Amino acid sequence: xxxxxxxxxQALCDRLRITPEQWHRLKNNRKARAAEQLAAALxxxxxxxxxxxxxxxxxxxxxxxxSVQPLxxxxxxxx
Numbered sequence: 001x002x003x004x005x006x007x008x009x010q011a012l013c014d015r016l017r018i019t020p021e022q023w024h025r026l027k028n029n030r031k032a033r034a035a036e037q038l039a040a041a042l043x044x045x046x047x048x049x050x051x052x053x054x055x056x057x058x059x060x061x062x063x064x065x066x067s068v069q070p071l072x073x074x075x076x077x078x079x
Contacts, residue, residue, distance in 0.1 A: 001046045009046055013039045027070040034063040 016039045018026050026032045041056035062068030 006043075006046055009039070009043050013043050015039075023073065027073075030063045030066070033068075033070075034060040037063065 016032070016036045018032060018036055037056045037060035041053045041060065044050075044056060045053035059068060
């Protein structure tokens, strides 16, 4: 893929990435979590990393079919 396409995908990843500040609000939002994973999958695919793309695609599917559950809060799990 060309550089412009990669830039567009990176912008999409940046836009859909769930930041630590958004985590509590979006941790159970399956649509947001799946979108984040699908954007990552597309980025890996464009960077010739099909196994990583497949992993993120499966994660997105898990969010949508409810087979994936949110992990504990990263801030609260620190000891």
